[in-house]
Amino acid sequence: MRVGVLTGGGDCPGLNAVIRAVVRKGIKHYGYEFVGFRDGWRGPLEGDVMTLDRAAVRGILPRGGTILGSSRTNLMKVENGVERVKDNLAGLGVDALIAIGGEDTLGVARQLHDHDVNVVGVPKTIDNDLNATDYTFGFDTAVNIAMEAIDRLHTTAESHHRALVVEVMGRHAGWIALHSGMAAGANVILIPERPFAIDDVIAYVESRFKTDYAPIVVVAEGAHPQDGDMELSAGELDAFGHVRLGGIGQRLAAEIEKRTGKESRSVVLGHVQRGGTPSAFDRVLATRLGVHAIDAVHDKDYGKMVALQGTDIVRVGLAAATEELKTVPVERYMEAEVFFG
Numbered sequence: 001m002r003v004g005v006l007t008g009g010g011d012c013p014g015l016n017a018v019i020r021a022v023v024r025k026g027i028k029h030y031g032y033e034f035v036g037f038r039d040g041w042r043g044p045l046e047g048d049v050m051t052l053d054r055a056a057v058r059g060i061l062p063r064g065g066t067i068l069g070s071s072r073t074n075l076m077k078v079e080n081g082v083e084r085v086k087d088n089l090a091g092l093g094v095d096a097l098i099a100i101g102g103e104d105t106l107g108v109a110r111q112l113h114d115h116d117v118n119v120v121g122v123p124k125t126i127d128n129d130l131n132a133t134d135y136t137f138g139f140d141t142a143v144n145i146a147m148e149a150i151d152r153l154h155t156t157a158e159s160h161h162r163a164l165v166v167e168v169m170g171r172h173a174g175w176i177a178l179h180s181g182m183a184a185g186a187n188v189i190l191i192p193e194r195p196f197a198i199d200d201v202i203a204y205v206e207s208r209f210k211t212d213y214a215p216i217v218v219v220a221e222g223a224h225p226q227d228g229d230m231e232l233s234a235g236e237l238d239a240f241g242h243v244r245l246g247g248i249g250q251r252l253a254a255e256i257e258k259r260t261g262k263e264s265r266s267v268v269l270g271h272v273q274r275g276g277t278p279s280a281f282d283r284v285l286a287t288r289l290g291v292h293a294i295d296a297v298h299d300k301d302y303g304k305m306v307a308l309q310g311t312d313i314v315r316v317g318l319a320a321a322t323e324e325l326k327t328v329p330v331e332r333y334m335e336a337e338v339f340f341g
């Protein structure tokens, strides 16, 4: 049996741990051969492969990124994409594919399975917004990086009596903002799921200043104000009428400064949250998912995604994982709100 492996979408600490586990177990227990496809779906689309054997995965467990490379190539938007992939898999003698990715990558995997490609999915995203799995690997690492940054920002903000706005990743879901903000004692957490009222944000910031401490606002990149709540010029808005991604932190800091008369600064953590070595939790989760993914291939249980539910790794339909995103429920946000201001 020859198994292809690919990693698609934004990279994420733990990808190499999955690849290593798949290859190590596949060779040792099942005697399989592997083919590494480069750069997500571009690999099978163009037949771009690399050797994936025992030597190729040596020493990669603690390494961030992915030895296979990644891209956001979407086969379904490429003319004859499915046929080209099927031809390349047949030409390379690849019997099954393990696709490690987020909503987009696994959505393509689901559609390929509908076209009779033998595929098993492994969920990945620092955003933790995939359904049917309790956690995705990469999330714990990203939260720890953001938490450490926020801890550090507390002391500089206090020394200068400033408000500090920290923008973290999360376009559609506020999991990183919620967890890092709770872990590091943010005074306000703003997430895409809950359009915010700027008056409330200002009130929290002012009440924090009154206690002689500096306010820290954690904002997810996709968070946005309630309609008409902040004066925003056309250039600041995207096609959906939301503040442009990568701009909300800066925009909020300016608004806080204008309304409170206190100096404010913003920090965009950006891709720092995705780089570097995975946490122990993510290494273990990624390794377990890899072990179970190759078992699913061995069982010919295709069209499935391996997932963490409670403490168990289970198999769920790819459709269950990709139909809608897992966003932050209101009760979870209310737990954090206790500490605002």
Ligand code: F6P
Pocket: 010, 102, 125, 126, 127, 169, 170, 171, 221, 274
């Ligand atoms: O999905 C992971 C993620 O890091 C998001 O949090 C972020 O919005 C996006 O990827 C950034 O994408 P890119 O690396 O293409 O700028």
